[in-house]
Amino acid sequence: MRIARRSVRYVWATTTLLWMLLSELVQANIGDYLTRTQIALERRDETHANRLMRDLFANYNKDVRPVFNYSDTVNITMHLWFKQVLKVDEIDQILTIYCWTEEFWNDQFLRWDPQDYGGLTVIHLPIDKVWRPDILVYNNADMNVRENELSTNAVLNYTGGVLLFRAVITKITCNLDMTYFPFDKQVCSMMFASWSYDGGKVTIKPKGTKNNLEYYIENTEWKLENFGFKANEKYYDCCPEPYYDVTYSFVLERNPSYYILNLIIPSVFITIVTMVGFFTPYSSTGENTEKGGRKLCQHVVRCRMNGGLEYHDTCNHVESVDMPSTLLLPGNHNRSVRKRGGLKESNFRLSSSSSDESTDSCLSAPMASSLRRIIVTLDRIDDKLDKERLQRTIEKEWEQLARVIERVLMILFIFGTVLFALYMLQSTEHQLLNID
Incomplete structure (x- = not known):
């Protein structure tokens, strides 16, 4: 009887344990099945591009050079x-x-x-x-x-x-x-x-x-x-x-078309005006001085107001040869220098001084006094005329010197302008690139 009871208890315990194990196994399988089913459903709705991106970059490191063998290039x-x-x-x-x-x-x-x-x-x-x-x-x-x-x-x-x-x-x-x-x-x-x-x-x-x-x-x-x-x-x-x-x-x-219109052509006209100025006679009224100063101001303003022209620009620097001569020569030909030594004496003064003694003896005192005053006045007029003639002679000499200097500067200016133009207009060939 006792053995039968023990057998029944053993069978019941074993059956209960097996039932519990079976229940756990069924629940696990069902859960795994549901999980796999859910993943399958999700992947069915996922695009190929999204799945590819997820798989490619799951373990990707963009900071590492993309080679399996580190020695590869x-x-x-x-x-x-x-x-x-x-x-x-x-x-x-x-x-x-x-x-x-x-x-x-x-x-x-x-x-x-x-x-x-x-x-x-x-x-x-x-x-x-x-x-x-x-x-x-x-x-x-x-x-x-x-x-x-x-x-x-x-x-x-x-x-x-x-x-x-x-x-x-x-x-x-x-x-x-x-x-x-x-x-x-x-x-x-x-x-x-x-x-x-x-x-x-x-x-x-x-x-x-x-x-x-x-x-x-x-x-x-x-x-x-x-x-x-x-x-x-x-x-x-x-x-x-x-x-x-x-x-x-x-x-x-x-x-160069922009610079030809805005720089070269105006510079050519300025150069021509400068050359014409060399052939213009200088006068004491200062027209050439005003012309040179006005030309210089126009030249500077033009070079500075052009936004594309800077320190490296060619603003016809040869023109600087003419500017000082244009401004200085008018003052040179008007200068006068007093001659060294005595000037030629007036023949009238010599004749008058030699005849004073003869006239004094034959003329009355009032007449002689008036005659002396007339002689002194004429002597002063003669001295003034001599000084004016001397001044004109000196001015002509300086004017001739100024003309000589002007011709020399004109030759230098023309020569420099031609050389500068030839230098700027010569063809420049760059080395061709070696293309493999």
């Missing part, structure tokens, strides 16, 4: 479209340029099978989500690079290829040679390279096309010519590793 292909020359600052030696750039590289961490994502082969995503090479313009004159760059999306394909288009307004430094202004040509360049990665980590090379001016917008003052590019491998003193860069070089030729 990231190869970057660079292409530049020259859009427009916005501004040329001759004083600060800076060019403001608007351009488009294309950069392509392969990210080994961002690859997928299109069959797993509904045949999706390309996605567009913000560039801040992926690794980006630190490609900069080495001769950039503006440190706020990101502020002048239009933020665009990157194009990612299933093989890991990343394509980035950028629209950039950049300021570059350029050695502007103003020797032949306004008939000058300027040779400038833009060097693109990685700022921190050496050639063992990142390489950069130009895209195999030369159609860089397809979208170029012409500038009214500057003509773009001889555009080319070249890949370089350089070694610096700081590091033994090579560094790669792509240098885009171009030549800008100035359109």
Whole structure:
């Protein structure tokens, strides 16, 4: 009887335990099933692009160079479209340029099978989500690079290829040679390279096309010519590793029409007026002095009021040869210098002094006194006439000297003007760019 009771209790306990285990197992399976069902339903409503983005960037680190083997190199292909020359600052030696750039590289961490994502082969995503090479313009004159760059999306394909288009307004430094202004040509360049990665980590090379001016917008003052590019491998003193860069070089030729109308033609007229002034006789009334001063003021005001003309401008400096002569010569020919030694004595005075004794004996005292006063007056008039004749003679001598100086200055002015014109109008040939 006792054995039967124990058996019943044992069976009941075992049955209860099994029931509890079965209940837990059923609940777990049902919960797991419901969870899987819910996930399946959610994934059914999720787009392939969202699922791809979630899977790609689950463990992605954009701060790490995108290679599985750290010794591998990231190869970057660079292409530049020259859009427009916005501004040329001759004083600060800076060019403001608007351009488009294309950069392509392969990210080994961002690859997928299109069959797993509904045949999706390309996605567009913000560039801040992926690794980006630190490609900069080495001769950039503006440190706020990101502020002048239009933020665009990157194009990612299933093989890991990343394509980035950028629209950039950049300021570059350029050695502007103003020797032949306004008939000058300027040779400038833009060097693109990685700022921190050496050639063992990142390489950069130009895209195999030369159609860089397809979208170029012409500038009214500057003509773009001889555009080319070249890949370089350089070694610096700081590091033994090579560094790669792509240098885009171009030549800008100035359109001189604006300066011809506003500078050269007025300067030619001023030069002609100056030459005519050499043949104009100087007078004591000061017309030439007024003409020279007025011409000088007009010349200075014209050169200073023209906003595009600065310290390097050619404002016909040969004209300075004529200005001092125009202002000084009128005063020279009017100068008078007293002759050294005694002047010729008046014959009238000698004759009058020799005849005083003879007249005194035969004339009365009142008559002799009146005659003496007349003789003294005539003597003074004769002295005054002699002085005036001497003054005119001296003035003529100085006027002749002034004319000689004027002719010498005229020859120097014409000679200098011709040499200056030949120097400015000679053709200037720039070295052609070597385009590989």
